[in-house]
Amino acid sequence: MKINFALSEFNITGKPIPEDVADKILKWHISPMQEVRNELNISIWASQESGYRPVNWEKKQGRSGNSQHTFKNKGAVDWTCKDFTNNKNLFLDSIIKHTDYTRIAIYNSFIHCDYKQTNSNQRELYESTANSKWTFKKYI
16 A cells, blocks of 8 residues: 555656646645545555646647646546445545545546535535536535
8 A cells, every 4th residue: 555645646648747736736635635545544546647637638638628637726636546436435535524625526436526616615525427427416
């Protein structure tokens, strides 16, 4: 099991991550999720292609470039863990407990977490389909 996260886990392009983005990853994602990892004592990692995504990378994928993963604000990470199916509920509960993510969306193999301002000004939990259609579940 990994004890600490590495910035390279959040780099999908292999090119250097801008310093301001690296600072956001450390402050808003690595630090709070280390608490989750410590509590659960299981392997936790950023899902493939879910950390920092430069705007030009997003656009090459046919996306708008406005994703929270571009870190224009505090950013977004899709988190997964060892034996996700069996650990999903404990994992989710610990993320809610140890982080300040404003939007959390549960997918089949990972949990998307970001800090986008919500219309309700409350933390929101969603369930997602495989094609990223979110359905509001509850306030957390």
